[in-house]
Amino acid sequence: MDTNRSARRIQKDLEAINRPARNPGGGITRLSYSPEHAEALRHLQRECSALGARCFLDEAGNFAARMEGANPELPVFCLGSHVDSVKNGGELDGMAGVIIGLEVLRLLKESGVQLRHGVQLMAFAEEEGVLCNMGLLGSRFFCGEITPEDFRKLRTGSGALLGDLAKDFSTSLLPLMDGPFPKEAKNLAFFLEPHIEQGPVLYEKGIPLGVVSSITGTSMTNITFYGEANHAGTTPMDTRKDPIRGLISVGRYLEKRLQEARSHAVGTIGRILAEPNVGNVIASKVSFTVDLRCVNREELLEMLQGLEACCREAASKFFLQVELSPGHRIMPMEMDAALQEDLFAEAAFRGIETISLPSGAGHDTLSLGHLWRKAMLFIASRDGKSHCPEESSDYKHLGQAAEILWGVLRRQDRA
Secondary structure, three states: OOHHHHHHHHHHHHHHHHHHHEOOOOOEOOOOOOHHHHHHHHHHHHHHHHOOOEEEEOOOOOEEEEEOOOOOOOOEEEEEEEOOOOOOEOOOOOHHHHHHHHHHHHHHHHHOOOOOOOEEEEEEOOOOOOOOOOOOHHHHHHHOOOOHHHHHHOEOOOOOEHHHHHHHHHHHHHHHOOOEOOHHHHOEEEEEEEEEOOOOHHHHHOOOEEEEEEEOEEEEEEEEEEOOOEEOOOOOOOOOOOHHHHHHHHHHHHHHHHHOOOOOEEEEEEEEEEEOOOOOEEOOEEEEEEEEEEOOHHHHHHHHHHHHHHHHHHHHHOOOEEEEEEEEEEOOEEOOHHHHHHHHHHHHHOOOOEEEEEEOOOOOHHHHOOOOEEEEEEEOOHHHOOOOOOOOOOHHHHHHHHHHHHHHHHHHHHO
16 A cells, blocks of 8 residues: 555645635635635545545534445445634644545545445534534534434534524535535445644654544633722722632642643633723723533542632632623543554554553544544644644645545445
């Protein structure tokens, strides 16, 4: 099997798909339901149809390409990732996994082997959560976690109905497809997601690929402290009602609790909005987000309980009012042991070094993993960079990932 050929084909696909989405500064912006998203699916449809695959599109803009197996009654082997990007992001996040899946279909076609199981490539929409500040929307829709009715009611940051955007998008592309998703599109044996690591572990160790052991749980909490605006120079410290003190208390709690964590955990205070946001005025209000992630379910729940207690205590101590609004709560998820074993075995067979590591980011596998067996294969990210124009990986490693996944499909088919 020619790794370099796979690497060249993957690079060619990615360059073609990313060209319309490239910003003047070099980054990639491919938001869901945009013209750039449509161009990506047109490319996938052309390439997959040329291999003899049937292509489908659902109401949320998710794309699927199916190559049937010898026994159509068996559940299909599914692999893929997401198409959308963050604003001015990198050229590999999500899309590299989709194109690696496309290369697996090519390897299947070129092998002349017909597996007993069919193989289905997925390209999910709206994983990043840019439009509605809600991640994994496409895959959650596919899994039925979000109903069509609820999906249609979601609004973007600009106030547009997400359902209207997705409907217009799907209507324009459906004539190119073989139709909407058939019911057998959800008859899966398992889901394999190749993805760049988006962190420094593999790159710093000089290891090309990693087998994911678990995906960290993720949470988002919106917090607002209400105080009282007043003069910054004349208001004594013991009488002022300064909501920034609440923000500082939360920062201190996170720093201490994360240092004491028993499991791998991280926390981030992200978006911060203060009012009136004037240099010589005590703020009347501060709103901010806390992103907490942990690979252990019990510890993540403990941290969230501690965060709420910290906010209540700070409000009482500094004469404030506090409002907490929980965003998403996605619990940690262990990967399938048998699929992990096959990934390691196939990598060893090909002489490719791999290690086991957790994923610190959420992925579409989190959605599908509640219903089907699942595994992830990470590709080293140069300097650990992601969600930025500098995001980069070695195309040879992308080709190796495709070969390993193809080998895992054959091992699972024999099993």
